[in-house]
Amino acid sequence: MTLPLTGLDVERKAELLRRQLAPALAGAEEVTVTLARTDSPDADVQEEAAALLHVTVKDRDRRRVGKAFTVPVIELGLASIPGFHATSAPPSPSAYGVYSAAWVPADDVPQVVGLPDGTTETLTPAAPRAAPPAMVPDDAAVADPPPRDDDGPTRRAPLGRVAGARSGDKGGAATLGVYARTDDGYAWLAGFLTPDRLRALLPEAAPLPVTRELLPGLRALLFQLPGLLGEGVAAGTRFDPQAKAVGEWLRSRVVDVPVRLLPPEGDA
Template sequence: MRRPVRIGNCSGFYGDRIAAAREMVEGGTGAEGIDVLCGDYLAELTMLILAKAQSRDPAGGFARTFLTQMEQVLGTCSDRGIKIVANAGGLNPAGLALALRELAERLGVSVRVAHVEGDDLRANLTEITPPVGAVAPVSANAYLGGWGIAEALGAGADVVVTGRVTDASLVVGPAAWWHGWGHTDWDRLAGAVVAGHVIECGPQATGGNYAFLDEITDRRYPGFPIAEVAADGSSVITKHADTGGLVSVGTVTAQLLYEIAEPAYLGPDVVTHFDTVGLTQQAEHRVAITGAVGSPPPETLKVALNDVGGYRNTMTMVLTGLDLEAKSEFAQEQLFDVLGGRDSFAEVDVRLLRFDAMDAPTNDQACAHLRITVKDSDPRKVGRAFSSGIMEIALAGYAGFHTTTPPTSESAFGVYRPAAVPRSSVTQVVVMPDGERLRIADPPTGPVPTPEVADRAAIASPAGPTCRAPLGSVLGARSGDKGGDANIGLWARDDAGYAWAREYLNVDRLRVLLGPEAAQLRIERFELPNLRAINVVVHGLLGQGVASSTRLDAQAKGLGEYVRSRMVDIPQSLVSAS
């Protein structure tokens, strides 16, 4: 049995902190050093961005910032025997592997670079369900697992770059390789998925975007996270010494709840049952994760499709002072009269954003925003013709007219669609530096688990008088996007708070707290007693995904904090304890 493998993350998205790779590699040596450097660069929106880049340059389509990071650390990683694993290959992992070999030659560093391919389905769309249709998507990627990474490392690769693997696979693959796990080591694999899910978003696990700001006493930039994954699949989440932020049961809970749905978390290698996971504060900045249970993965793989949706433009008019509702109606009547009517566009979205206060002490506090977005397949309609129409009413409209920006041009937008494909239609292949191609076998599969009702035999909800207080005085939250859906994870810091939240936060109350935009949407609610948490999925809140959403917060990043700000009746004993 080998010691735990130390896997450090250096990226949570394409565009994250460039210095994170160097800081992770140089931040510790010996027992405090890392064995594997990993980075997550892909999301649904990123695949669309990379598709646009590849359309301009067929040799592109990968995350170029990864090359910048590797220029800083490749030599040190080679000297220390640190393996590198990243999904920065995007739509062109072979191209990134070639660029890395050229970089290594220029630096005089001897490394073996392998890549994993097979996720890109643009050349074979026939088996995808629901059917793709007559117009081919600009990207179509199956979510692969970690076994290709494990095979590449086992065959001697020093650097492994992939296309669209699941974010957690960047930990699952190295852990499976390090410990020699098999395809049916379900609980061990599930534990690695949990560890991977925690560190995949970088400093979100170490105090970043954390709801309870008062707990973050070290306000320096957070150190990026490290997962120490043991042979039995348990892990410890930590960070390098003398770095900012916090690793606590709270910060790890927040990230565990990020962008999930039902507790049975489906993946290509294993179904991970998040309602079995336990967290313990082992020491300062060290949180142990134990108890993860896994079961066989489904017979299909998730597929992310991105289509060209058309063109869009947004302009914002500022309304100030009195009669804001009337000014808003007047502005819309004038604008669409100038533009030939609302029906001249494929889609119109109008939002009156009220930031104003009566008798405001400053000019800014007396303002609201009238935000108008138009979409159409014809770029001429939504380009300068639209934004110049806004300016036509500048001297003819409501008192105090001004805009937040000068006239703007149109921009293309994409539409995200989730789909599935049989495993038999996808061939995962590792390509070694010498060109050898290693085909990766699929694991055994099983039926998709049905959601279970959580055991309610626990602490009774606190009784006694209540007081009006923000929900966030008792509960933390983290929210995000899953395609067109939004997820909000809510958790309590103690058993009494969870007992109250579990009883109080039914779907009807959640719908009220979420506000009018969720009034007609399907809301799912899942309990995770082991994490003192409730996970909420709001279906369709983001329309057809972040690239096409007209919400001001298109990725629902602030949705959890909005819910925490809502005033509710809370037992006084809980508010006093907080």
């Protein structure tokens, strides 16, 4: 359920609701409570004056996440914070799936190629590897490199002024590609955007084992954020469960960008 917290004292209202809901949430196997500060001070529109408290419960027994959860929430309506209300009627419990990785024999997955003339060709599976390929460490990603002497003057600007991005889900991991427009921009991006820097810019990824691969032929960096999506999309309680907008979040972060890379004022 989502409970808007409107106006003043948002943090205090959220803390009171957490305390009041604690007995109803105690029996569930998994509880997630997040506060999204979507509110703006002195707002002209009520919706813009409200923050959102998201409360999610999970359990293998649907009775524990049905009325045992929703009824106490509604009963707080006249006995809790000023302006208490929910964004929707009490929801019914819904099933969710949990992602897990697994290996299957290559012979079990036919590889069929569609040809321009409308015919198809079935490929012979490649011979199995004796061992998984060794991971080549990205030495540049071990630690943040020192500032380059040739970066010149910098200006605070959104990273998206000089880089594009695309992101999505791979099971419980988020995949994030970041790319530059020019060779010079890629050289700076590869030195600047290390896994440690990414964790700092995206604090939700701070505890995760972020990895990075360099793709110089595409002027791109490819990041994997294992665990950002928990047990997978079908079990997700995150605001953006498929990580579709993680790239745009990163592009909105303000960093020190070399002035030479920035487009002229007014250009996209």
